[in-house]
Amino acid sequence: MKIAVILRQVPDVVQELVIAADGRSLAKDELTYITNEGDEHALEEALILKSRHAATVTAVSVGGDEARDALATAVAKGADEALLVSIPLERRGDNHGLAAYLAPAITSGGYDLVLTGVWAADQLDAGLAGLLAVQLSFPYVGGLTAVAVEPAGNRATVHKEFPGGRLGVMEVSLPAVLGIQSAEQPLRYASVSKISQAKRTMQVKEFRGSLPNVEGVHVSRLTKPEASAKADMLQGDASRVAETLVRILRERGLV
Amino acid sequence: MIPREVVVVAEHVAGELSDITLEMLTCAREVAFPLGWHVTCLILVDDPKPFQALPLASDRTLIVTDAPLGSFNPAAYTRVLLHLLKDLSPRLVLLGNTSVGMDLAGTLSLGLGAPVVSGCTRIRGEGERLSFTSKLCGGKLLARTDVGDGLAIALVMPGSYNRELGMVDRVPPVEIRASPVSLEALPVRFLELVEPKTEDVDITKVPILVGAGRGIQSRENLKAVEDLAEALGGAVCATRPVVDQRWLPRTRQVGRSGMTVKPRLYLALGVSGAPEHVEGMKGSDLIVAVNTDPDAPIFETAHYGTTVDVLELLPFLTERIRASRGR
Structure with a gap:
């Protein structure tokens, strides 16, 4: 079985996000990129499948130089192959363009399963996984928390999340694209030494295609949410805040 | 037209x-x-x-x-x-x-x-x-x-x-x-719907909830969160990343794919306030948020907030609540 995992670089939303002078994008110099969290879970799920079956996992990393680091981490965690898909920063957020760009790279690999995160932090159009499935003429199901592949390798049974903690159990014909919500197990860590070793020894294939001309969604303005509905902020050090908080709770009969 | x-x-x-x-x-x-x-x-x-x-x-x-x-x-x-x-x-x-x-x-x-x-x-x-x-x-x-x-x-x-x-x-x-089209030979089949297990605490019925987010940092730190919940007579619930780490069971997850809760008090600790989580707790009577990031979206939903370090605050808060209850 051949599994491809698509890893995207997205803004780290834990860091401060600065809006650029054009008022429509993020200031590139101020951005820290991380691998999209859902994609990390997709990689973990692929490695879990690899531990159960005779599978090879190809990490497909999308972006500039930081995407190379993501490949090294993936290889250090257990991915067998590394494919770098170079794409300019400003096109990365548009999944319609990205899906069209990635499709030939994925097709030529002959994969049975293509896994990626069901969602990306900076996404504004449809999810990459669903769009890629259409480009590949593969079925697609997303929002998954478990994937099991039948021994014959032509079907997968998946768990899909629904609101209220419900799960739908579904069967999907392979090859398929699957959108991972979270892996069956917590993400594994790769040590710094293993990552540096992977950086030195891994063979990175590169894919460069021509960027498709896809008209995306036009952002007219990017803003931070208005502060009008902001919480009443408690001042002082931890001890002082604790004191104020207990007074508030007591006034409301909560302690 | x-x-x-x-x-x-x-x-x-x-x-x-x-x-x-x-x-x-x-x-x-x-x-x-x-x-x-x-x-x-x-x-x-x-x-x-x-x-x-x-x-x-x-x-x-x-x-x-x-x-x-x-x-x-x-x-x-x-x-x-x-x-x-x-x-x-x-x-x-x-x-x-x-x-x-x-x-x-x-x-x-x-x-x-x-x-x-x-x-x-x-x-x-x-x-x-x-x-x-x-x-x-x-x-x-x-x-x-x-x-x-x-x-x-x-x-x-x-x-x-x-x-x-x-x-x-x-x-x-x-x-x-x-249906105007044939639905034969579909590549996807729905097999069954699994309802959530409720052998654990039912967080939708607890009047005081302490929500643990990514800012809690490690499983070890959850102990202090549990101590606080106990002092308050409530229960601990969590955001998706905490549950994904298996620090708490799925039945404690609040938000879009977890539970919707409306307790009298929701104390959000190290919770950023991603829309998926806020959706499940914004109906709480009183929301207090603790997060070192002053831009964290949780402060748009919370009634009270503080940017002090949650791990520093926890022992003070638990101690004062215990003292207050003992009085």
Whole structure:
């Protein structure tokens, strides 16, 4: 079985996000990129499948130089192959363009399963996984928390999340694209030494295609949410805040 | 002629419409009414009975029936929707920004040649143009977008519109049709629906909840959170990343794919306030948020907030609450 995992670089939303002078994008110099969290879970799920079956996992990393680091981490965690898909920063957020760009790279690999995160932090159009499935003429199901592949390798049974903690159990014909919500197990860590070793020894294939001309969604303005509905902020050090908080709770009969 | 219809693609589980369907109807009304457009609620289902007498806030309810539509199946749904939507040729199609809507958006977008705007918290018709406001980057940013004059697909963020307004006091005209396309040989099959296990604490029934987020940093630190919950006579719940780490069971997860809670007190510790989580706890009577990031979106939902380090605050708070209770 051949599994491809698509890893995207997205803004780290834990860091401060600065809006650029054009008022429509993020200031590139101020951005820290991380691998999209859902994609990390997709990689973990692929490695879990690899531990159960005779599978090879190809990490497909999308972006500039930081995407190379993501490949090294993936290889250090257990991915067998590394494919770098170079794409300019400003096109990365548009999944319609990205899906069209990635499709030939994925097709030529002959994969049975293509896994990626069901969602990306900076996404504004449809999810990459669903769009890629259409480009590949593969079925697609997303929002998954478990994937099991039948021994014959032509079907997968998946768990899909629904609101209220419900799960739908579904069967999907392979090859398929699957959108991972979270892996069956917590993400594994790769040590710094293993990552540096992977950086030195891994063979990175590169894919460069021509960027498709896809008209995306036009952002007219990017803003931070208005502060009008902001919480009443408690001042002082931890001890002082604790004191104020207990007074508030007591006034409301909560302690 | 420019199409003048908004189609809401209903979500339902176990014979009941999901809240997001009613929220989308409210959204559709808000867009359609000032422009004189029509709203169609489109329900794909096996048995129309539970849905045909609902007083939905639409101009009509169109129910399409076939056996594989009994439970959500993205392959069956997209096959029917591509056919129907070409026929109806609406201006705007609303899907939930949910695990259902997200499965459909890509196929519908490419199949119908329509742009998709996701994470929508507000949609407005300005003249004949549509403008969208979306949340992105975990709720830290809002994007205003506009699309061309043709069909557009929008994913509506749950919790953005009032669901009560999605029902009115009359039943709109209802049309029931058989599926216009064959649903044989689908590449996806729905096998079964698994209800959540409730052998653990039922967090929807606990009056005081202490919510642990990523800012708690490690499993070891959860002990201090549990101590606080115990001192308060409440229970610990968590955001998705904490549950994904297996620090707490799934039954404690609050948010879109977990539970919706409305306790008297919700203490959010190290919780950033991503829309998926906020959706499940914003109805709490009193919300207090602790997060070192002053820009964390949780402070838009909380009544009280502080940026002191949660790990520093915990021992002080637990001690003072114990002292206060002992008095």
